[in-house]
Amino acid sequence: METADLSHHILSRYNADLQGIRTAVLQMGGLVERQLQDGVKAVVTGDSRLGEEVARTDHKVNAMEVSIDEDCSRILATRAPTASDLRLIVAVIKTITDLERIGDEAEKLGHTAARLADIERSAHRYRELKHIGDHVGEMVHGALDAFARLDTEAALRVARTDRLVDEEYEAIQRQCITFMMEDPRTIRRALDVLWVARALERIGDHAKNICEYVVYMVLGKDIRHLSIEDVEKQLASLRAASTGSVG
């Protein structure tokens, strides 16, 4: 099993270090998840105080990224990890970058929420934002779950849903353009809504990246810039090969 594979070291300190890094990444993920959840909520409900709170908390995410980065460098320098351990460290270094970016986008949501609260509200379009926001939240959550469980199938499932988020983003974009053409007075508000949707769409991309790192970490296969169908074909053959060699 993959889990057993990551915890087979006789050096128990080393083992604890690796486990600690994984836990730290997921802890950072938990904070980012809450930031995202609060950011979306602040925008949708027009809660400027919550928005400011989100913007204020972003420094914690950054601090966690720096600390995990240092831990990874320390392990690379002192333990010279190989094979699956090395893949774990590499995947962690990449994952925290994406998590930090998600944190930045959430901070943006917070700022926008504080601004949007001052302008006249349009109930209809914020519901769209809530929908795409929930969707993206599920993606981030699913990506982190896949990371925790080292579950490549779940990772691919999440990566596949990114396409839906992109479609939703395009729909919101078209809608905003229509509104702006009909009534130029709504341009400012529509632009803000677009900004939020854009931030959420970016977060979806980052979640997809994390899923790709999970696949890389577990199977040692780089699946970036490939279409999902190709990836699935490759992974199926990889899995068949690995079970064949084990059994």
Added chain:
Amino acid sequence: MSKPAWRYVVGIVLALTLALAFGWLVGHAAIALAAMASLLLAAQVRNLLRFDHWLHHRKMAPPPDMMGLWAEIVGVTSRLYRRKVFHKRRVVELLRELRRMTSAMPDGAILLGPDREIIWFNRAAASWLQLRRKVDYGIRIDNLVRHPDFIEYVEKGGRGTAPRVHLPQHSDRWLAFNLVTSAAGSGMRLLIVRDVTNEARLESMRKDFVANASHELRSPLTVVSGYLDSLADDAQLDAAWREPVAEMRRQSDRMRGIVQDLLELSKMESSDGEAEREPVDVAGMLALLRREVLARPSRPAIVELKLDSDAMLLGAESELHSIFANLVSNAVKYTPVDGRIDVHWWTDADGGHVEVRDSGIGIAAEHIPRLTERFYRVDAGRSRKQGGSGLGLSIVKHALQRHGGWLGIDSQEGKGSSFTVHFPAVRIRARLMERAARPAS
């Protein structure tokens, strides 16, 4: 040795002696003895083999029918075996029942190992936290439930307030967690998950109601007391009306006080989390309060202030002011004119402390635990006459909670009371600048 064992030994000795005697008579003693010994050995080996066979096929074969000591051994063995089977079946049954019960439990339950790894969980926990049976066994719970408040709670080992969180899996649901550690230190812990959505909704409805009601009451009250004020000052007012108007004015002032306190309380309740940390000069605030008390027409004869610290307290100024003002005004209310009030402010390693001690009427021990409840009155008639809202100590308690502090009450009926507020050390900041400057000047 038991009786069958004795009989067994005696039997063998007897058989051998008889064989010896017979052999001696015939003239072949050695051969007779050897023949008898072989016979006995053969019988023993046969019994031993039968016993061994039965031990291996206990479940199907009935116990072998044997004589003497062998019958005893078989009997004891089969009794022990039956007892073991019975106990095992009972334990298995109990365990199965227990698992069935915990599965059907409305609360979620998760059994955690020493490293917080998941060992077992029930159905409710699985559906709320989206755990997957078998797959998630061995994964640390804080890797799957990643809410920062939850992680903080688990890292503290379950001490501190149990968190109530919205999980991303169920953003419309409030879940409360409780970590239970058994007294015997196996390192295993039980995590209980409860759905508290309804409680949270009721609580927020209550808070909203109080806040809205007091807000709505305030404006009509302002109008009423405004007219009463101008009526009371009206020189042409009929003398017969003078006293009723004055009374109405007093009562409307009291009502305004209550509404004011209710609003303050609900404001504190709705702004959850910690109070801000602006430096507040406690010594200066207490000195000001003393001057206000001294300016009152009827007051205790002695109001002493003892300031043993010039440290700053980090907190919200308005809330700290209402803590101290409520304590001091309570002391003034319940202390006779010839009594005394002592206010003491000091800091030590534990943090900062303010004690308000009076020589007033005191409080009976049974009332003390309930003093901070809203509208709780030791003596309804008396305190209403004193014009309190009945919310003072509730406000003190809430404001203290927001500052991480607590209230200590010590009182003896007839002798006086002492109310002490304690603030944690993290909220105390020494005035380094001034202290450094003082010796120089």
